[in-house]
Amino acid sequence: MFETFRNAWKTEDLRKRLLYTLLILILFRLGCAIPVPYITSSALESMFTTGSMLTYLNMMSGGAMSRCTIFALGVQPYINATIIIQLLCVAIPYLENLSKEGEEGRQKLTKISNYTGAAIALLLSIAYYFIIRRMGALKYTDGFAGIFSGIVIVACFTAGAQFVTWMGNQIDAKGIGNGLSLMIFAGIVADWSRVGSSFQDMLTRAQAGASGYYIMIPAMVILALVAVVFVVILTNAERRIPVQYAKRVVGRKMYGGQASYIPIKVNMSGVMPIIFASTLCGLPNMIGSFLNLDATKHPYWTAFFRVFNYNSVLYLVVYVLLIVAFNYFYVAIQYNPVDISNQLRKNNGTIPGIRPGKPTSDFITKTLSKITLIGAVFLAIVAAVPMIVGDLTGVSIQLGGTSLLIIVGVALDTARSLEGYMTARHHKGFLE
Structure with missing residues (x-):
């Protein structure tokens, strides 16, 4: 590098x-x-x-x-x-x-x-x-x-x-x-200072005699490294659908006959589902804080807004479900299997073992649905684990799943961009 x-x-x-x-x-x-x-x-x-x-x-x-x-x-x-x-x-x-x-x-x-x-x-x-x-x-x-x-x-x-x-x-x-x-x-x-404040909080509790915090600090470091590796692997992961193009003769030249593939990334929607889900889940709590309701005069509304507290179980459940739903929705508007099937037919391309037309679009839809589910589970794990660990340890983990996904994604995209410029000039780059 x-x-x-x-x-x-x-x-x-x-x-x-x-x-x-x-x-x-x-x-x-x-x-x-x-x-x-x-x-x-x-x-x-x-x-x-x-x-x-x-x-x-x-x-x-x-x-x-x-x-x-x-x-x-x-x-x-x-x-x-x-x-x-x-x-x-x-x-x-x-x-x-x-x-x-x-x-x-x-x-x-x-x-x-x-x-x-x-x-x-x-x-x-x-x-x-x-x-x-x-x-x-x-x-x-x-x-x-x-x-x-x-x-x-x-x-x-x-x-x-x-x-x-x-x-x-x-x-x-x-x-x-x-x-x-x-x-x-x-x-x-x-x-980044917020991350240091979390570790400083754990160190202060350990020095005050709280049990388990000296073990928790190296455990948190290991967990952070594992999370980074996990995010990098699944951010780069993709399902490649093989495509074979038929040979055709135009004049005296022969075109086609080569094999290619259709890449479907596991994390196609990036960090957007987490941002949408966190915005909707945090909206009731923010409205409740602005209204500043009196618990004695408005007990039902106070209980309703309290249910959407960041540390509640219902918040976590709704948060995960919204991430899965938004991931499917975002992929649906970005990826159209029917258009892909039509483009393959126009270019004399077929998926081995699958007939052109509707069978091809159905196969792509089925494959896309499975990959989207894996990506949704991946996003839910990345977003929910910091919340669960924070609740168990009593320490607020400032660098959550959203930050981690953004940092890793931008770093990889920038590395690929620089790699493209370097490859054009015949230099050894990041991804070789």
Whole structure:
């Protein structure tokens, strides 16, 4: 790996791309440290409790949301816009046609996603402003000063989200790897001190005489290493369906006759099902904390919101079921077996032992269903194990399954991207 980086550094084009990517990431982290004016961020600490929906938004922004900086919204508006446009491509014929028009259609979809992301950023900025106002974190709330400070706060959040999106697109065009994913990765790694606080908590309990904590620390390290290996293996795992193309003669040349395969990744949906599930499960708890209900006056509503506490068994069960459901849903909108079967027929390709047409699509659907189930179980294990271990040990594990999947996935994608550039220049790379 070090040899690959050394060879990449010697190549002028790659050296410029690496430096440009590093510069953008430094600017991103600087923006995550510049606070928005007229806000007292210390008054918001109670909002970002474990299990709250805001906890995951804060994690995706690298801790910028809890500090109320100009990049507090991070890449969330653009990610949400991209997901919405992907879903609408299935329902709206115009967007579906754009997705099939190649590079020109992709550019139009990107422009639509950017405008949608700007609208979502504005809505989120307004919502976050009212949350901050509700928590009493504003320095000015009345008169002209209150109106002016509100406009400035909303404008800062919205402009910061758009600037983050622009920086991510610049990394895509002039840097290495996926820009938005790299910024999420940088935010999680920069917030690594939370992991150290968990181990510091265990060490403090061990020094205080609590039984088992001296054994628990090395056990947690081993468990973390096993989890990383587990995630790496299943992130790269895929099911390859063999395809044989028939020979055909065009003029004096013969085409086809080669064997290929259709790759189906085990973790096709990435970290999206976990994010969706954690958002929905954390929403009732967040609403309950905002309402601040009196248990004596509203016992039923208080009990309802308490059921969705992060440490409850029902929360864990619903969390796992939603991960499985969202994984199937996300794969269904990304993968169409009928289109694959039609493409194989047009190119004279067949799956050995399977007739073309409907039998081929049925076989792909059956295979995809099995792989999706394995991927859903994998995501559920990665997301639920940190919660279970945290409940058993009494120590909050800050680096949960979502963070681990993002870190491993972005690292592997960036390594493949750099490997592609190196392979084109005949250098030895990461994955050989």
